[in-house]
Amino acid sequence: MGEQDYRTVNRANWDERAPAHAASPDYAVDRLVADPTALSDVVAFDLPRLGDVSGLRGVHLQCHIGTDTLSLSRLGARMSGLDFSAPALAQARTLAVRAGADIDFVEGEVYDAVDLLGRGGFDLVFTGVGALCWLPRIDLWAAVVADLLRPGGRLFLREGHPMLWTLDVPRTDDLLIVTDPYFETLAPAVYDEGGTYVATDTVFEHNVTHTWNHGLGEIVTALLDNSMVITGLEEHDSVPWVAVDGQMEPVGGGEYRLVDRPERLPVSYTLRAVKT
Ligand SMILES: C[S@@+](CC[C@H](N)C(=O)[O-])C[C@H]1O[C@@H](n2cnc3c(N)ncnc32)[C@H](O)[C@@H]1O
Numbered sequence: 001m002g003e004q005d006y007r008t009v010n011r012a013n014w015d016e017r018a019p020a021h022a023a024s025p026d027y028a029v030d031r032l033v034a035d036p037t038a039l040s041d042v043v044a045f046d047l048p049r050l051g052d053v054s055g056l057r058g059v060h061l062q063c064h065i066g067t068d069t070l071s072l073s074r075l076g077a078r079m080s081g082l083d084f085s086a087p088a089l090a091q092a093r094t095l096a097v098r099a100g101a102d103i104d105f106v107e108g109e110v111y112d113a114v115d116l117l118g119r120g121g122f123d124l125v126f127t128g129v130g131a132l133c134w135l136p137r138i139d140l141w142a143a144v145v146a147d148l149l150r151p152g153g154r155l156f157l158r159e160g161h162p163m164l165w166t167l168d169v170p171r172t173d174d175l176l177i178v179t180d181p182y183f184e185t186l187a188p189a190v191y192d193e194g195g196t197y198v199a200t201d202t203v204f205e206h207n208v209t210h211t212w213n214h215g216l217g218e219i220v221t222a223l224l225d226n227s228m229v230i231t232g233l234e235e236h237d238s239v240p241w242v243a244v245d246g247q248m249e250p251v252g253g254g255e256y257r258l259v260d261r262p263e264r265l266p267v268s269y270t271l272r273a274v275k276t
Contacts, residue, residue, distance in 0.1 A: 005210075006188060007109065011084055014064075017196050018068040018088035022065045022095070026198035026241075026254075029204060033098045034069060041131050042240055043071035043255030046158055049270055051234060053077040057059055058124035059117060059148060061110055062131040066092025066103065072126060073101045080104040081111055088096045109138055114147045122148045128158040129240060130197070133165060138184060138214040142222035149275040155228065157271040162264075165213045174260055184214045193245035197241040216269070228273040235266035243267060 021027050032038050043050070054076025060069040063081030065088055073079045073096075081103060083089055089105045096103045108116045119206050125145050143156050168179040180189060188210035191266075194203070214222075220230055238255035242248050248256040258265065 006136065007084065007204075009210055013204075013209050015087045016204050017202075018065055018085055018091050020196065020200040020202040021198055023202075024198040024200045027067055029065070029067065029095055032067060032095065032243050037074070039071040040067040041066050041076060042158060043075070043252055045240065045255065046156070047057050047271055049234070049272065050075070053124060056123040057121060057124060059146075061113060061115070061125060062126040062134070063090050063105065066095050066105065067095065068126065068129075069105075070095060070099055070101050070105055072124075072127050073103050077149060078102075079126060080106060080117060082106045082110070082117065083134050084109050086153075099110040105230045110135060111144060113144050116140065117148060120150045121149065122238055123153045124156045124208070125149060125153070126157075127155075130160060132157075132159055132214055132219070133211040134198065135214075136184075136188065138210050138218050139222045139225065141151075142219075142226045142228065145223070146226035146228055146275055148169055151275055153275050154231070155271070155273045155275075156221070159269060159270050159271070159274075160215050161235065161266045162215050162219075163265060164239065165211075167244065169243075172192040174247055176244070176247075176265060181213050184212055188212055189254050193247055195206060195272065219271070223273050224270075227276050229276055231274035234270045236270070237262040238266045239264065239267040 009163045056077045058077040058079045060081045063069045063083050069079050069081040089107055092105050106116050125148050134181055166180045166182050168177040190210055192208045194207045236259040240254050242256050248257050251257045
């Protein structure tokens with residue numbers, strides 16, 4: 001499978017979903033526009049961990065339709081957003097204009113981010129919630145993050161937990177069964193699934209995806225190998241979408257938790273790291 005192939009396949013999937021996501025009540029775009037103090041649920045969840053971002057030069061990698069990017073801008077960071085989906089960026093730019101925010105959205109591949117955005121110019125790299133699984137190599141991603149940051153700059157990452165991505169879903173019983181790789185593999189997991197992770201009536205045509213898992217140790221090691229020091233790593237029993245169909249309940253703030261013994265499984269994590 002050549003590199004171009006996975007990018008082309010995945011981009012078609014995202015291009016089609018971006019407008020439906022922007023129109024979905026779950027992304028709450030209208031709430032963000034109507035209330036100039038509102039934050040996305042994802043950024044609000046991590047506010048206690050985020051620290052002061054005001055005045056920071058920040059970049060949001062894989063920014064999608066820009067709801068988290070706008071939230072960081074509202075907290076005072078001077079934000080850029082990067083994504084390879086032109087339709088996603090069109091939604092992000094419209095949101096920024098409607099919200100009166102000055103955000104620079106750049107179209108491109110994550111692995112090309114340093115060429116597109118410059119080396120060492122950022123105080124903050126923010127990313128996550130369904131971002132890393134689209135990338136075949138976590139070591140190359142960590143190098144991009146480190147190269148974007150100035151010394152002393154920091155990474156803030158909230159992601160679905162790699163154990164979550166190993167599960168056999170959906171199931172008709174309430175068991176948690178591991179079927180998919182935990183560690184990074186050369187070959188992608190190839191899925192052909194309609195639908196998406198937010199409420200929408202849109203019927204999609206481009207449903208094939210190529211994704212990769214990356215173990216928590218692989219992610220931490222990749223960052224350590226690229227001059228990053230880990231300053232925080234917290235595993236959570238909730239995740240900001242219904243990740244295990246039929247087995248999760250809303251717990252407020254857009255988060256979902258396993259109904260039965262949520263202490264069995266970390267389903268997301270927040271990682272913080274600083275470039276030395
Ligand atoms: C699940 S979304 C990120 C979600 C984001 N946390 C949010 O909810 O707004 C994943 C994003 O990654 C982007 N993406 C996937 N692979 C990419 C790549 N190789 N380079 C740049 N963007 C990519 C997709 O276009 C999509 O917008």
